[in-house]
Amino acid sequence: MAYVPGVALLVALVAGCSAGSDADDPDADSKPGSPTVTAAPPGKYRTLPESCRAVPRSTLKDLLPGAAQLPEDQQEKVYEGTATVTYDTDRKVGCRWKSDVPDASRNLSIDFERVVSYDPSVSDDDRAREVYATKQEAAALPAPGGATPSETPDGPASSSPGGKPAGSPSGTPSATPSGEPSGSTTGTDPDEDLRPRLLDELGDAAFLDDALTRAGSTAQHRTVSVVFRTSNVIVTVQYTEQPARVTEVPDSRELQEKAQALARKLAETLSE
Template sequence: MPRKPFVPGAALVAAAALAAGLTGCTGGSGTDGGAADAKSGDATASSQAAEPGRYQTLPEACGLPARSTLRGMLPGDGQQVSGTEADKLYGGQADITYDTDRRVGCRWTRETTAGTRHLTLDIQRVVSYDSAVSDDDKAQETYDTKELAAQIPAGATGSASPGTPPPSTAKAKDAEANKTDKAGKAEGVDKGGNTGKQDKPSEASEPSADPSGSTAPRVLDDLGDAAFLNDKLITADSGVHRDVTVVFRTSNVIVTIAYDQWSTDKAMLPDSQELQDKARSLAGELVENLSE
């Protein structure tokens, strides 16, 4: 049987196919190397991401203050309360929030013949959605906004622990009485010695009894990572009330304590030192509880 003739083109086609196969293998190896490089880059970017905050959840706010702390902050008229009444009084009323891992709160109120006291606790967990900004840094930005809004005097600092008391409350009350007396005289007294009708005091915001002392609004330098205290005396037609606020940050959590006392008798001004000491004591207790 005659042998088929050899066709050179077929050999060339086979050679080309072999070369293409070798090239394909080489290209596949290069693709794998590129994927490895991409994965390495992702790992590097991930390692450079900002650290998450310490807190990923929040505790139940109403259960944080100790019962003894609440009894001191919400004193009565000396009367005893039953177990059921005490549970309702000191159990507090929880705030309604949509995400209890991001924000929780609680409030307490006690009315007495001397006035009414309110205590409010707000706890916020701050989360940064920017990979270049840590949760702690974002929380510090939020804290700074609160401090700026409170208009805390620059350079005003103090210890977070109850320290040396300011001038006595009696002196503060005497000063307030003298100021009121001078205001009455300034309005005029008729020749018969009768004073004219005085206008009702309008609502006004005043600093604490001792603006230059330890009760003045200030930054607290030993409470959490950052903290400040604000103190305002409000005088209105319905009475007077002193509002003390302590705000502190620990990692990515910001806690706000609002504590006030109302008095229907304008001659009985709420004691700034007492309210501040109790609010700061609660703040120190909360820092320890959150650190556990």
Template sequence: RRDGCRWKLETASGTRYLTIDFQRVVSYDPSVSDDDRAQAAYEKKATAAHIPAATGSPSASSSTRTEGGASSGSGSSSPSGSGSAAAGETGKGDKGSKDSKDNKSGKNDTGGKGDKKPGTPSTDAGASGGSDQTDTAPQDTAPRRLDDLGDDAFLDDQLITKDSGIHRDITLVFRSSNVIATIEYDQWTTDTKRIPSSQELQENAQDLADELTGRLNE
């Protein structure tokens, strides 16, 4: 049982698309609850997106992402994950060099991992043209599990470059009881010198998810 909607917004930075999809999962098996069926469906989505398994999950070792720059064994559900520590260690080398100081910022490239379905961008937040930045972002913007949304949640971030332009696709999926909500927030641009900001798009998607979880819990 599904429903959803989509918006398009033209900004100085490019075109943004926001798509919201709601799926209400119903189990017709008396031995399986609606919530359990919804959790299984949610985990399939997380696995398909190569999101690291939650800490303590039996499938942590098999589901952990091993590509695209994410850690291959931490299985951490923390937004910063082990990548933050690694970024900090980068800044400790070559104490006398200017480069080592610059590396202390912990920023990293969250470049694209392949094509995906055109997606989704923002509500009125971030409609200004100042969001585009270089393609660098802190480690805590990497694809990851989220601890503070609904019963389960994950966020995926992909930067995709093509001859026709650049787009960053943010996908946030959360489960609240037997309802699975998917937020897709994308920004497209033909200006290859202005990479859509990962951090801003993620923050906008998470703000919307916070509001939706509150509505679902009412």
């Protein structure tokens, strides 16, 4: 058969193109059985509630009893609340209320934080667990054996030593949470634990802190904080009372019950 230079060159070019076609195939270098990386699922919540409208008027009247004694126009101003200054209302919002009357003042604040993970391999929920665990660790809740519990991805667990003295809320080494001297049982239920602690059946994880402090010669004020996480949203409720008399001590039980009741209402609202 006669040798045709043009035909031979054409065959060589076709063969070269066929051999190099795999270089343009994105799957050509994939190894058999190599895992496929998929983005972590987003959190349940994409928006946050309007914070200053998140608490019903009836609840505000109960938490800020002194406001009912004010003139109507001042009452309205108290119940409207003051929104927290924030630069991204999709990520964090809050509201504050304050009631000042001659015998005592009460302050209420709520904050909503929507946690978003910018790492495609970490879900919003997992990132929210980390943020919540940091808050719980900062509270240094007391635990049996002096351990400080903190939330892990599998749930609450003891992780570090150095918790607060058992039987005392934060900032009160010499008093019980009810504000009575150590050893006194007057007006308290000895079976009721009012120490800072983890809370059950509130969101995915929750804890309560209770701090009694005095600034200079002023009356003691007590702040009860309830923090809970539900999916990728973390909610903080802070409820403070400061009596006008230096000798009076705010009662833990009342403040804790009301702060927890509000936190549970907010959790239900988020779940709707």
